[in-house]
Amino acid sequence: MKYSPLVNKISAGGSFSLVLDKDGEIIAWGSNNLNQCYPPVGKFIDISAGLTHSLALSADGSVVSWGSKNTYNMPSEFKSKVKAISAGGHSLALKTDGSVVSWDSSYEVPSEAKSDVIAISAGINHSLALKNDGSVIAWGTNTYGECNVPLEAKSHVIAISAGAKHSLALKDDGTVVAWGDDSDNQCKIPQNVNDIVAISAVSYHSLALKKDGTIIAWGRNYERQCSIPDNAENIKLIDAGDMHSLAENKMVQF
Template sequence: MNFQLELFNQMRRVAESDRQKGAWPPPPRSRVSILPSWACHVPLSSCLLVASLKQAYAQPIVVAWGENDNGQTNVLLGLTNVVAIAAGGFHSLALQRNGTVVAWGNNASGQTNVPLGLSNVVAISAGDSHSLALNANGTVVGWGDNSYGQTNVPPELTDAVGIAGGVGHSLALRRNGTIVAWGCNNEGQTNVPSGLSNVVAIAASGYHSLALEGNGTVVAWGDNDYLESAVPPGLSNVAAIAAGEFHSLALQNNGSVVAWGDNGFSQTNVPPGLTNAIAIAAGYGHCLALQANGIVIGWGFNYYGQTNVSPGLSNVAAIAAGGFYSMALSGNAAVVPVIQTVPAAGGAVAFTWSAELGRTYQVQYKSDLLQTNWSDLGAVITATNGTMSASDPIKAGPSQRFYRLVLLP
């Protein structure tokens, strides 16, 4: 049985930029945007569980810092009920709890012109100058720059569960674990390796693409001038991936971060004291990591102050790295509820997550992402300590199951 835990309100991380490849310094309006994605993967017999999380904070706040030539860090006044963020080359996206999308920043290619009537969105991704949205029904909507056909979503794509936007190409993860790619292919970034399947997460950069397989290994293709597609031998137990312009990141199940590729700005020099990471994001030449305590760590290129995380920024639930700027979604909870382990034990799927004393949580599930409603798995759980657990008996019947963890207000 392929029990899969899928995050609905986390964005899939991707990288993007429209600068001329290899040029430095980049033109004034050349940027890479990368959207973080986080997932915890734990093998269950021959299957890998993709554990994800829905955060339901009372009033999350979007914070942005770094380069602001196009107003990409000018968070819209009154923006509330945000559950996901995405950072593009010069523009920013926010997904609200009601399934609508808000955009701001550069609009030269219409990338902030959210299509009228767009609703029921469950994930967002910002390319360099284009935007993507994943609808609850598995369809994908694209808008903005279409110079390479990156917003021409294949009409047969109706079962997507993840999206990623690069400079001129786009990726979608299908429900069956395969990848669909379209748009610019000058470096082979849309040439999905033959036979690639059982994929649980995707990432797209300017010129290369990454896929995380269900067994916790990473596959890369496209540009490799800086060895950004040369996955370190033996890399395993990976929970999330992020693709920078010419570098790549992997988050392992134990909370450590691995980086490879271009290191011209020390972007692959992971801080030695970085532990307990639960999310990663990669920009043009900088990186971000979100720790389980809600604190953000930044390193790499810092000309625009994109790695200067404010000392007062805490309780962060999500991060995103744009070309030369950074974003964070800060919630009211003191502890971000992250599913830490999902082992198979005694014929059941067991969940363990970090919790805040006194807060209430609800594990929910559905057998098909196209179903409208989620079902509660057991009763509401009130945290009595910093680590809480729940389980779901594995029974014959559904071939798959999607879970989410909700932090109740």
């Protein structure tokens, strides 16, 4: 595995991982049965690994896709004026005008997510959007209440993350709100989850990065995806995959 000493972004997918290095090039490893690990050649400013496909954002505001969802079906809205991307079981793009567009989802983007959005997160069958007033919007499958945004996530939210059947929101006071499926305790936030600066939710586990550079993980641990390694210190980036987790510190993987 190639390692870049300056990593701009990490993204954990269903059973593969992506890194965007300091030169804007993409590195991929893991399961490749759908060409998930054959990223496009070029310079990019953002990446997002989904369940079986990935997205990359170019500086010109256009998006490319590879893996199980290909660019041939990508709507024109993904091809210009995009400033953020998120891949899950489907694809989301945040446009420069603050509107959200979706691809390969059976759920339409609600009217509330068509303006003043500052962040997006695609789960497997549901989506989250963060508005500039600090409130969260959710839509899609709601079997486990993953789209029932609690009162605590309707103000002062600064980051969001959609898992398979649960959702996370990071508040401006460093606390985390979780809702949806809790069958593996992925919504039971540990007592030491405070001073948080980043969050990541995936199928059945959750990650949080503390201000001091340490990681907290909770939920399913069948594949040791919540067993944080001893060398996970001074961490700057985290991302949760389906059955693994990534942290940026000489590419710690667990």
